[in-house]
Amino acid sequence: MRINEGAVRSGAAWTAVAATGPYLTLKLLWLTGHPVGSDDPGEMDKLWLLNLLTFGMDAIAVALALAFVRPWGRRAPAGLVAFPMWVATGLLGTILVALPLFLLSVLVLGPEHRTDPDDKGLGGWVFLVVYGGFTVQGLALLTAFALYARQRWAGLLTDRIGDLPRSATLTVQRTLACVAALLAVGVAAARLYWAAGGTAGLPVDMAETRSRGVAVMDGVTAAMAVAAAAALLVLVFRIEPRRRLLGPLLVAWTAAGSLFGWGSWQLVAFGTTTTRVTDLRKAVPGLLPLVQTAQVVTGVLILAVGAIALTERAARERAGRERAGQARAGRAQAAQTREARQSAADVESPR
Numbered sequence: 001m002r003i004n005e006g007a008v009r010s011g012a013a014w015t016a017v018a019a020t021g022p023y024l025t026l027k028l029l030w031l032t033g034h035p036v037g038s039d040d041p042g043e044m045d046k047l048w049l050l051n052l053l054t055f056g057m058d059a060i061a062v063a064l065a066l067a068f069v070r071p072w073g074r075r076a077p078a079g080l081v082a083f084p085m086w087v088a089t090g091l092l093g094t095i096l097v098a099l100p101l102f103l104l105s106v107l108v109l110g111p112e113h114r115t116d117p118d119d120k121g122l123g124g125w126v127f128l129v130v131y132g133g134f135t136v137q138g139l140a141l142l143t144a145f146a147l148y149a150r151q152r153w154a155g156l157l158t159d160r161i162g163d164l165p166r167s168a169t170l171t172v173q174r175t176l177a178c179v180a181a182l183l184a185v186g187v188a189a190a191r192l193y194w195a196a197g198g199t200a201g202l203p204v205d206m207a208e209t210r211s212r213g214v215a216v217m218d219g220v221t222a223a224m225a226v227a228a229a230a231a232l233l234v235l236v237f238r239i240e241p242r243r244r245l246l247g248p249l250l251v252a253w254t255a256a257g258s259l260f261g262w263g264s265w266q267l268v269a270f271g272t273t274t275t276r277v278t279d280l281r282k283a284v285p286g287l288l289p290l291v292q293t294a295q296v297v298t299g300v301l302i303l304a305v306g307a308i309a310l311t312e313r314a315a316r317e318r319a320g321r322e323r324a325g326q327a328r329a330g331r332a333q334a335a336q337t338r339e340a341r342q343s344a345a346d347v348e349s350p351r
Helices: 005-031 041-046 048-067 071-075 078-109 124-152 170-195 204-208 212-236 246-273 287-348
Strands: none
Touching: 005 048, 005 124, 041 048, 048 071, 048 078, 048 124, 048 246, 071 124, 078 124, 078 212, 078 246, 170 212, 170 287, 212 246, 212 287, 246 287
């Protein structure tokens, strides 16, 4: 039975659009002064900038989903589609990994209890709506993108690592990759330490109220850092050149997007909520922002290496097509010349 990829892509894209509905509605209510699901309306007023940013991020996800099924999506510049989808893959892919691990921890260890009975926050149903929506959105959007990429960049599915061009920029690529790998190791060490219960480098308030969910996210981020570095080194040093390019490319794409997306988001989130610190217990010391910045820089370096390599690959393909076209044109011209000479010879020959 042959699967209609167009129908699957369309269904996945529209599912992703539908999955953003509850989240966008919730954010719109909060932005317009309706603190639905919150026990502290005053606290929600302080988060208007974060709510506006997250509303915009999900709106971009809707635009991406439409690009995967509408004709204008095929004509859109590659970078205009690839960059936001790279970030979306990192953000949503991390949730798709971390959420099952967190649920498994709840199943094995039981639910966590609030240490402060006066602590106010969001209702439990809000987390179900938000993360349930993210799960459906992530699965649907990634499916639609995979089928879109299969149609637009089919060569990446069949190329091997050794097919990547060994150009003059390879030394630069390897240098950037080594710097990215060193930063990734530092990020992984710090996040793994925090995931194991360490508190050095964290604000006092965060250290005292660390939850299991935050520990899971730290562990996943550490794994993403290691995976991004390993996949990138495999690609730039052409390790196992006969291996398919797709595997390590997907790992580097997802893991680097995770480091960049979550690192950027956490820097913005802390920047918007700690601009005016009235409680020193919530002040952010130096180590945490440094780790977040290292995540962002690592993601940018990996993006730069990938952009250079894939741009050169595309240029080589274009040059190959042009040479093939010129060769076909030359053969056609030669055939026409032979036919013309044969016709002339037939006319001049005696009957």
